Amino acid sequence: MKKIKKTKYLLLFLVIFSCADPSLDEQVFSNLSPSNFYNNAADGDAAVTAIYNALNRTISLWDFGLSSTVGASHPYFTSRVGWRIEWADYTTSSGNGLSLPRSWNPLYQGIFRANVAISELSTRTFEGDEENTRIQLIAEAQWLRAWCYFHLTQLFGNVPMPLEAAVSVETAKLAATPREAIYAQIIADLEAAEANLPIIRTVPNEIGRPNVGTAKFLLAKVYLTMAGAQVNDASKMALAHSKIKEVIDNASTYGYELLPSYADAIYIDNNSERVWGIQQTQAVEGQGTAGTFVWAGIGSPNGGVPRGQGHGGWTQEFYDLYEDTDTRRDVTMQYSYIHSTTGEETFFSGEPVENYGGDPYQATWGIPNNKYRDSDQGCCDGDPDIVYYRYSDALLMYAEAENSLNGPTATAYEYINMVRARAGASQLIPGSHTQEEFAELMFTERLLEFTFEMQELYDVRRLGKVQEVIEKAPLPVANGTVYRPDFEVWPIPNTEINANPNLEQNPGW
Template structure:
């Protein structure tokens, strides 16, 4: 991994102007392509320059805050206005409309053609990697903005000022890019952090699933399964820890090094009492989505759900995903019990109560993924935590969803779901209850939602999923109050799941979602730079 990071720094230095936005002009002190694109080693350094920032961690860790499963209190971080429906072109909304990375990729694909390689397969493999990076950037912009310009090369800023393509045109461009890239790629990456077939196939799978091309999604998922390189980790929680970074479940993740390229974002997720900002936190909506340990939903008769103890007897993934009140915890001050319910502790203000400080979790909950245990980090503000972009569980869930949509329930689909559920300690799917396409769809959506909670996929899922009336699921789950539970901690209780005694709810914020909120507004700065751009409807 350090080799990749060292080359990244070198590549960034060489690419110079390629790191700038697509409307920037070329500075006079830029390195000339005629003097830098000479050898295979040059191409390797420019390749790593293309990797810098290709996986944006905000696009993983923050995105659930724009859904019913997450909350972002700090407006300047760019996701609260998405979650509550308050987006405009001028307020604080995260901006993914940028062509800097695409320009780097365009430059690479143009200039690599001038280099003679001893082995053509090595050259093709590099081209496949960069095409995948470019496709990923276009896919993200297209999904969130609904059609963007496709700019493959230009000499002046004026040439880059072109109109938006339609969403369908950009989608097809992404599909074609991936279909061209996949045959060029190695089956196994040269080193950790490089793109190989599995990553490109995972992008093909996800993009196809998002756009409802179930046959394409199914084929891509099956191709990943057939590679034989990936498997479910026996320990669900392990995947999100530093020791678990070598898990065979992980297909692609952000690469960090404590000294060369450290990660600070994980620290911002911790609660106030542990020195964090509570920048992105889970909600009670997520807790309510987990089944009970017996496989029944909390609403079903016989489930055993107790509203006074909502964390008790739930799917084990709940406790491996969320730091809930009442849980045993070893934080910055040593061993304690998580208490986000009582305003005072031992006569002093509770630093983790939602009303104490801006940096306290407003939902009373904190993510466990990547944060637990805290002892895995020597310095939470400078660590090598690696957020996961693709993992094998998503592959199995995507195949199951696509196959059910195409052909309905089958032993194969039930088997894949049981793999995921059994890994976490949950019972097999009740085939009698989930015996039709419609009922199994409900289960698959719930299973995907809780299995991948906190991994940045929920917003996209509730946008693409439709209810029986044809409305986006987001129109239901993102309209109305976002609440947190209130109550107290019973320190005499030995069962951590029952220490939290819940007595009511409290408003966190009111949320709204209109159909035009399907897309983000294009930032006003981008509209000012390119007069041919048109803003999305509703903004």
């Protein structure tokens, strides 16, 4: 499928800092500091861009960061990779040195950079029109900081909450902040972002960055999460309901729409359904997704080049949840492949693939993921952007909140049916479900719509379904995992506990 690429804005901070005009030889760029930086909009933009670079690898499907949330929550996930199995069957530990720190560390790197940008830009005044840009950059950094804390508290519960740049190692050693206080700060940051971000992004190198609609969307998702099992504040459901309706009612103003094609919503970069995502590129090493390589359906036994690592896939039961007319199925999963030796279409039947192209490759780890695939990707850097939030999510969030507050009304059916109609799935008949049944339909619909968009774990936790998934998903069932309340949050990495005497491990880990 042809991918339409627009200008990438994710620049490497250090690259920006190392570029100097030869006519300015007397200025020492290696000694850049807050005292001689943050003097104009270009400086401020470089500082905020650095936040994105910190986040890129934790979201990338190569660096094993937040992609760990997929296997740890999906009721239809299977894998052959040891540490992904540990996530899926909840036998991982605080000593996990691979994916656990790679979820924790980049989020705090993003927070640190956001704190510096907010602090320094808040003490400056720019000239002319650049003053408005300064205010918008602060709002963007606040949105990004809120996004980081939103992930951290959902994943780990009570975590340290620095809001200022650390001036020494000792000042960085903070105790955990209660989750309620973290959510209060998240809301404050998002409200500030909502007030000061641009209404829409039209400048080519700014497309994809947060706008007012992005702030409203994330604020609604925060309220919806707070109304769920982790915080259990029922008063937030009405706030989620009204805030996401603001996004829907003003979608055209913010540049959002439900695209006619589900495939286009996934594969066309910077499309009008995308509320936010992390942009990827092959052009800069380390700035692309490795979705094709890591999640390849046919993997070599040692996980090496050229076929990939075969980290996991989906069960036949999940495949069968999709109706035959549902276009989301084949975008989400690759059910068959063309055999390199026979040239015939071959299905992922769970049997070993013998001598695929002359080597003993295997295809025994479920029906492979098909999102974020790049046909010309060699190994670790592919072009498809990582989709994080889409406008279809706004529609489903509203349907969920409507059902929670008022039951399965005609309005609730209308919004879920909009998403299903776009996919070619059958329409749900109003009045044919109880409130509880409709809630279950919403959970399944979110799996059908957003699988492998890293929403799964958060949905499972806020809906109080951790135990249900453990008792149903193939890997925890096969390994005899017994649910414990400790499983509602992840362990804090041992490296953080050992380095910070003020930080305590989550109970049970």
